[in-house]
Amino acid sequence: MTTPAIIVLTQAGLPVAERIRSALGRGEIHVLVGRVDGGDVAFETPTVHLRGQFQAGRPIVGICAAGILVRALAPVLTDKRGEPPVVAVAEDGSTAVPLLGGHHGANDLARRIARALDGVAAVTTAGDLRFGIALDTPPAGYVLANPADTKTVSAALLAGATVRLEGEAPWLADSELPLAPDGTVTLRVTARAEPGAPDRLVYHPATLAVGIGCERGCAPEELVDLVDRTLAEHELAPKSVALLVSLDLKADEPAVHRVAAHLSRPVRFFDADRLEAETPRLATPSDTVFREVGCHGVAEAAALAAAGADGTLLVAKHKSARATCAVAGAPAPIDPAAAGRPRGLLSVVGIGPGAATWRTPEAEQHLVAADDLVGYRGYLDLLGDSVIGKTRHDFDLGEEELRVRHALDLAARGQRVALVSSGDAGIYAMASLVFEVLDGGEDSGWRRVEVAVVPGISALQAAAARAGAPLGHDFCAISLSDLLTPWPAIERRVRAAAEGDFVVAFYNPVSQRRRDQLARARDILLDHRSPTTPVVLARNLGRDGEAVRHCTLGALDPGDIDMLTLVLVGSTETRRFGDGDERAWVYTPRGYSGKGEADRREKAS
Secondary structure (H helix, E strand, O other), X not given: OOOOEEEEOOHHHHHHHHHHHHHHOOOEEEEXXXXXXXXXXXXXXXXXXXXHHHHOOOOEEXXXXXXXXXXXXXXXXOOHHHOOOEEEEOOOOOEEEEEEOHHHOHHHHHHHHHHHHOOEEOOOOHHHHHHOOOOOOOXXXXXXXXHHHHHHHHHHHHOOOOEEEEOOOHHHHOOOOOEOOOOOEEEEEOOEOOOOXXXXXXXXXXXXXXXXXXXXXXXXXXXHHHHHHHHHHOOEOHHHEEEEEEEHHHOOOHHHHHHHHHHOOOEEEEOHHHHHOOHHHOOOOOHHXXXXXXXOOOHHHHHHHHXXXXXXXXXXXXXXXXXXXXXXXXXXOOOHHHOOXXXXXXXXXXXXXXXXXXXXXXXXXXXXXXXXXXXXXXXXXXXXXXXXXXXXXXXXXXXXXXXXXXXXXXXXOOOEEEEEEOEOOOOOOHHHHHHHHHHHOOOHHHHOOEEXXXXXXXXXXXXXXXXXXXXXXXXXXXXOOOOOOOHHHHHHHHHHHHHHOOEEEEEOOXXXXXXXXXXXXXXXXXXXXXXXOEEEEEEOOOOOOOEEEEEEOOOOOHHHOOOOEEEEEOOOOOEEEEEOOOEEEEEOOOOHHHHHHHXXXXXXX
């Protein structure tokens, strides 16, 4: 099941939410801004947020009255078979009520929550009550092939029919179903591609491991076609595929991941030594493959490694022009998490200025999904509860390259890593350094890592929003730090910005050892614009101690500024109006009023 969103509307509900997350082993706590302190994700409008989570297919556990969830979600209910679980939990934890998706995990979710809270699960589904099992919601490791026939089968059972069980499935054998050798309805458990019927439910156990290999740059369509044909020719059910597996050298191969996406299954990887250990069980060992990658087979060996010591090779290596495929079967469902390792993910996450309400939903998703958080300790401290359950890797300022290398090392081992930057990860932050290190090509394992850059609200955006709209027309950003860029290069850029009449956002305006660069930049700008040009000084945006002040270019004093301040200098068109800093606005017009006047003159003529 996808990680549930645990919705909390009052502070009293937060301890219950935390107990639920602990019992489930996962879950994001979503809290109402202004009403609840803490949580992982903050939202402002409950109805909009609930509908968004529901329409994204995410299970919802609401610590609130059932009516709140019903009124919020009723307008977006469409397909009963596709709706995610929705459970309402009393604020004192006494009751858990499955409202929607009872046959898609809500009943089971409500029972688990009730057990954890010593409460009651208000399950009303007839089949669940009579037999203690939901036929259309098999446990992990099994997929129902014909869910549309469940209603007919359930009705027959409630009317007194008996069940003939074919195949191995302890969850069915140990249930309260009326089992009989000559049962009038059939529950069939098989990895074969078999159709169901109104009196026959077919369950596919996730017992198949599909091993794949391919040449570098193999067309994804070729590998997808090979896997589909292999399964079809041997009458194996795609829904019984537990995972795709391959050699770790293929972790960054697009074709491999296309197949995994095509079958909606995870993909895992083994190193050459582990695959070589499977050589005695291979049907088609190859010395050529051994010379190339260090093991005598990829597809067969990977499939057998995933199926385990008791697994068997069901389909020997099949080949296309540039790819191979093999299938192994296990006696019981395969747990992908225990087979090989996933491709590592390095998410370079911009968390914005620091406030949770300024973090994007995408940033929150990557932080929640991460196993490890890497970053400057001050930035990680800003994450609050988002660090719970994660392994922190704290670094000092000035250790940027060490952070990147450490994050890549973790990801190369199959970890999901979030490398945290303040502001936007791609603006004077860690993303460019990540690609610079990767471009150096020092470690081939790093190049197999998946990299995602997650944008955040930049300091210049936050400062502009607080001040009004100073970036309403053309602007640029310049860092005044000469630690990595020689001052003459910085000076050329400042002069070009002045001559081009750009609004300028100065990052890193001063430091303890640098006190004169901002003054020199100011003097360059004064050669091209008035001393009365508006300037915005924004400090600690989105954090405790936030301060936004205004001054003029002529009065800009570097002595009043520190490293935590962003300096926004207007262009010749930038204007300021109002009284004082708190009641004044700074904006740069884009010329709409002039365009309106020109349009009026044109119409008048």
